[in-house]
Amino acid sequence: MTLFEEHPLRQSLNDEVHSRPPIPLRGPTRISYLAFVHDSGSSDQEHHHLQQLARQLQIALPETAKGHLLLDAGDFRLKWERHNEFSSYTFLRDVDDAEPEDSAALLAVPAAWRKAIPGKLMVASNVAVLSAGKHPAEARAAQLADPDRSIIVTRFADGAGWLFTDFQIHDGFSRFTIIDDGLDRRQAGRNVQRILEIETYRMMALMAFPVAKAISKTLKAAEDELADLMDAMSQTAIANDERDILTRLTRLATEVEHAVARTTYRFGAAAAYYRLVQQRTAELREQRHAGYPNITDFIERRLAPAVNTCAAIARRQEELSARIARSSQLLRTRVDIALQQQNQELLGQMNRRAKLQLRLQETVEGLSVVAITYYASQLVNYMAKGAKYVIQPLTPEILTAITIPIIATAVALGMRRMRKALAAEESGGH
Incomplete structure (x- = not known):
């Protein structure tokens, strides 16, 4: 191999395929998951903050250059990942079946350190992984039957696991209960990671929804103004009025393009996050439990309309921008024709004057x-x-x-x- 000139990215690209693997679970487990949106350079502070935890726990200092790491602190394990817009912290604590179900892995983490995690909290979830022997899934599903509550009960991994949740926030955390009914260690880790990613990407996709609602008012006003300008353009016959309309169209185009520039990334990110949610949901391989909705139902009823609204607003922006451009071009053509007529008249006058001079x-x-x-x-x-x-x-x-x-x-x-x-x-x- 020393005879070949190696591409400088070969090793890093190969390692990327194997990076961020799911953490195998070793039986009943409590998991606390936090996702912080980067804010005011918070991503630059994460390295020092993680090293501070390592010093406090007297373990080897972690290397964060690759954007992910796994720390084993004895009482808990920490999986940290940095993404484009957010960073996630997954805390895992192995327990026995006698551990209360509502206990959280986050309680094993030093309180001062966890309170100082940089960024703005977007997702906080507690996951309880239970064994089917001590916690029968069918009996739990029967107990949760309540027409006044929207409880999600679904089987995943071809029936090897059960998931119970309502996607609501209780005491600052969304809660997921997973009953292991035949999952192996790695399979359990993969599916827990998928469930947490669904929760994270769902929230990140919804970040575009307030933007869409806010920009829709601006779009409505711009569409009404464009319609008024088109009516005025069809009725005017004076060059000065046409130039005034063209000035207003140019200002309107500037405002719309500014809105497009401010929202394009957010709407594009929402679509990308939604595709990830759909992909992770499909990878769960759900089996419906009679009488209860599953995650796919929840996503299609609750998330899809919001994402579709964002996509519709994005299309309205692009279409409005194109309509303004067409209207401006049409008006410019009219103004150019009027100017050409004026020029022809001037040239005719000059020709007559030249003949007189001759x-x-x-x-x-x-x-x-x-x-x-x-x-x-x-x-x-x-x-x-x-x-x-x-x-x-x-x-x-x-x-x-x-x-x-x-x-x-x-x-x-x-x-x-x-x-x-x-x-x-x-x-x-x-």
């Missing part, structure tokens, strides 16, 4: 021939007077009269040749 020039040229002839004949007259004895029997007056037609003809021909030369030069330049 006629005046021709008139002036005729007068110029007369003037030049007059002055030239006077010169001949003066010369003839000086040589009157030489030109006898002609007199200066007779000689002057004879030269006048000759001079006039020569001047006229000279000016005609000059016009032809200028016209030829101008046509050659074009």
